[in-house]
Amino acid sequence: MNAGTARLSLRTPYLIFIGNQTDPTYAKTGLGLVQWCGDRVAGQLRFGEKPVDLGVPDLTLEAAVALGARSLVIGVAPVGGVIPGDWWDIIRQGAELGLDIVSGLHGRLATVPGLADAAQRGGGRLVDIRVPPANIPVGTGRKRSGQRVLMLGTDCAVGKKYSALALAASLQALGVKATFRATGQTGILIAGEGMPIDAVVADFVSGAAELLSPDNDPAHWDVIEGQGSLFHPGYAAVTLGLLHGSQPDAIVICHDATRRVVSGWPDYVLPTLAECRDLGLTLGRRTNPAIRCVGFSINTSRLPAAERAGYLRRIEEETGLPCVDPIATGCEAIGRRLIE
Amino acid sequence: MNAGTARLSLRTPYLIFIGNQTDPTYAKTGLGLVQWCGDRVAGQLRFGEKPVDLGVPDLTLEAAVALGARSLVIGVAPVGGVIPGDWWDIIRQGAELGLDIVSGLHGRLATVPGLADAAQRGGGRLVDIRVPPANIPVGTGRKRSGQRVLMLGTDCAVGKKYSALALAASLQALGVKATFRATGQTGILIAGEGMPIDAVVADFVSGAAELLSPDNDPAHWDVIEGQGSLFHPGYAAVTLGLLHGSQPDAIVICHDATRRVVSGWPDYVLPTLAECRDLGLTLGRRTNPAIRCVGFSINTSRLPAAERAGYLRRIEEETGLPCVDPIATGCEAIGRRLIE
Numbered sequence: 037m038n039a040g041t042a043r044l045s046l047r048t049p050y051l052i053f054i055g056n057q058t059d060p061t062y063a064k065t066g067l068g069l070v071q072w073c074g075d076r077v078a079g080q081l082r083f084g085e086k087p088v089d090l091g092v093p094d095l096t097l098e099a100a101v102a103l104g105a106r107s108l109v110i111g112v113a114p115v116g117g118v119i120p121g122d123w124w125d126i127i128r129q130g131a132e133l134g135l136d137i138v139s140g141l142h143g144r145l146a147t148v149p150g151l152a153d154a155a156q157r158g159g160g161r162l163v164d165i166r167v168p169p170a171n172i173p174v175g176t177g178r179k180r181s182g183q184r185v186l187m188l189g190t191d192c193a194v195g196k197k198y199s200a201l202a203l204a205a206s207l208q209a210l211g212v213k214a215t216f217r218a219t220g221q222t223g224i225l226i227a228g229e230g231m232p233i234d235a236v237v238a239d240f241v242s243g244a245a246e247l248l249s250p251d252n253d254p255a256h257w258d259v260i261e262g263q264g265s266l267f268h269p270g271y272a273a274v275t276l277g278l279l280h281g282s283q284p285d286a287i288v289i290c291h292d293a294t295r296r297v298v299s300g301w302p303d304y305v306l307p308t309l310a311e312c313r314d315l316g317l318t319l320g321r322r323t324n325p326a327i328r329c330v331g332f333s334i335n336t337s338r339l340p341a342a343e344r345a346g347y348l349r350r351i352e353e354e355t356g357l358p359c360v361d362p363i364a365t366g367c368e369a370i371g372r373r374l375i376e
Numbered sequence: 377m378n379a380g381t382a383r384l385s386l387r388t389p390y391l392i393f394i395g396n397q398t399d400p401t402y403a404k405t406g407l408g409l410v411q412w413c414g415d416r417v418a419g420q421l422r423f424g425e426k427p428v429d430l431g432v433p434d435l436t437l438e439a440a441v442a443l444g445a446r447s448l449v450i451g452v453a454p455v456g457g458v459i460p461g462d463w464w465d466i467i468r469q470g471a472e473l474g475l476d477i478v479s480g481l482h483g484r485l486a487t488v489p490g491l492a493d494a495a496q497r498g499g500g501r502l503v504d505i506r507v508p509p510a511n512i513p514v515g516t517g518r519k520r521s522g523q524r525v526l527m528l529g530t531d532c533a534v535g536k537k538y539s540a541l542a543l544a545a546s547l548q549a550l551g552v553k554a555t556f557r558a559t560g561q562t563g564i565l566i567a568g569e570g571m572p573i574d575a576v577v578a579d580f581v582s583g584a585a586e587l588l589s590p591d592n593d594p595a596h597w598d599v600i601e602g603q604g605s606l607f608h609p610g611y612a613a614v615t616l617g618l619l620h621g622s623q624p625d626a627i628v629i630c631h632d633a634t635r636r637v638v639s640g641w642p643d644y645v646l647p648t649l650a651e652c653r654d655l656g657l658t659l660g661r662r663t664n665p666a667i668r669c670v671g672f673s674i675n676t677s678r679l680p681a682a683e684r685a686g687y688l689r690r691i692e693e694e695t696g697l698p699c700v701d702p703i704a705t706g707c708e709a710i711g712r713r714l715i716e
């Protein structure tokens with residue numbers, strides 16, 4: 037439990053635990069943190085033969101604490117999903133030294149033998165970023181100050197987090213006050229705070245989304261990472277609660293150019309971009325009648341390179357809105373449309 | 377935790393605990409049980425001066441067990457919300473005798489001192505009907521056999537449970553195999569099983585709805601109690617997950633004739649009946665393309681009696697579908713439309 041907090045909030049800088057993991061596939065979280073919030077990463081903790089190298093300083097626990105690190109982030113998934121005992125020994129030592137221990141693993145940190153005691157002695161916290169904060173209220177629907185843009189996907193895993201991060205960066209580069217608001221684990225680690233929206237009890241999903249983007253300066257933009265899809269047979273409830281609670285002024289439709297069916301649900305054909313936009317606007321109007329679509333953000337990495345520009349241009353012509361690939365072209369065109 | 381069960385399942389007959397509660401307002405659950413499933417109520421357990429009388433036999437714990445009662449249902453809410461100690465003494469005795477203890481209270485039964493031990497000695501269970509079963513899967517979207525009709529409301533508390541119970545009864549009277557499927561606490565007590573859908577973690581809401589109405593005979597109808605409203609700023613996520621997971625062949629729109637705004641959310645004007653129907657069909661088509669609306673079920677109890685018939689007839693003329701008041705006219709017209 038992360039009781040008494042309005043939303044999850046992490047302490048930085050991070051020391052990233054890599055252990056003796058040698059496969060970069062299992063170190064995605066750590067790699068993402070260095071890419072997106074390298075300024076808040078103090079270093080990495082590695083041992084064994086040829087562990088993955090994030091390209092940041094190697095630090096001992098003691099050195100990291102001396103440099104001001106506040107959290108030991110488990111930045112790897114162990115092969116097979118079970119953390120070996122010698123990893124826990126080191127993580128316990130980190131807790132003894134007062135570091136917060138931050139985990140996105142399925143098991144709760146408090147159930148690891150001796151870890152809660154170590155944290156109590158050290159004075160740090162155990163933070164399970166899969167676990168929502170306690171006492172989330174029911175959504176009020178009250179209009180909040182400040183402005184919000186939400187990523188809506190045709191499916192899961194089409195680039196919503198990447199699009200939101202790129203759009204927030206573009207807005208900041210344009211001189212606009214903007215904050216990335218995280219709704220999933222990796223996003224929460226990158227932002228240092230957020231709401232694991234899909235783990236919230238259904239009655240409170242829109243309330244959780246309201247907590248995630250509170251009142252703000254009238255000119256400030258919250259750029260909210262999406263989750264799931266309104267067309268997803270498993271996860272649409274999460275998406276609708278997030279949409280209602282975010283009460284976005286604007287939506288960006290996110291898609292993978294080569295995806296035809298819901299990933300893992302092969303009987304479910306994906307909606308068209310226009311269908312996704314229209315349903316998002318229809319449902320979003322309930323809590324923000326002024327909602328509008330400001331563009332499309334497409335992962336074109338699996339298209340032949342020669343087809344990319346034509347694909348994006350065709351969508352722009354069909355919709356009259358900017359269409360970008362957040363990696364290949366960046367999100368500046370959508371950022372400009374947002375503030376024009 | 378109600379681990380290892382696909383959905384909550386209660387053992388009947390019930391002994392209904394009334395204690396010394398004298399105010400019928402606080403005995404609504406018990407009164408509802410006698411009204412809707414009186415054949416599964418063995419009796420009531422009362423003491424003190426002038427306690428509420430459900431009109432069923434007064435039984436001691438021992439007499440109830442001798443008559444075959446399987447569950448002691450806490451059928452009252454105590455004034456102030458806190459169960460007095462002498463009530464718990466008697467409930468513990470019931471557990472010692474092997475009765476399941478069934479509660480819809482906020483606090484967990486397992487936290488009541490001595491109650492878990494008493495249940496273990498007696499061999500019965502502690503069942504918190506607010507707590508979903510463990511291990512609910514993500515919704516699959518797989519088409520199930522059998523037929524389903526779901527109540528969709530313009531708001532909470534407009535008569536969805538009552539409509540579903542009345543419609544199931546009408547179908548049975550017409551010779552159709554039909555089962556009421558409960559999604560809320562009172563409904564679960566009435567049905568003896570069900571799914572507290574609003575307490576399920578958001579990622580699993582549609583999966584929970586799938587468990588609630590499993591494969592069945594092709595001619596069998598599940599009549600599914602609804603929850604919330606697709607237009608509710610707090611609870612729409614619950615409603616959408618229930619809609620997707622139920623994959624209903626038919627929907628009934630439920631409404632209170634005098635309600636103008638969302639109850640408790642005065643800034644939110646209710647949708648029209650046509651808007652509610654159209655959005656339900658649009659979203660429901662995702663998991664059942666053959667979904668259709670079969671009628672409207674309206675609570676007209678707050679209309680002047682002279683206006684009722686005209687109100688219902690006007691909706692029938694506008695929509696071409698049956699429009700009933702589930703109490704004043706019953707749901708037979710909708711049942712006939714469902715099976716024609």
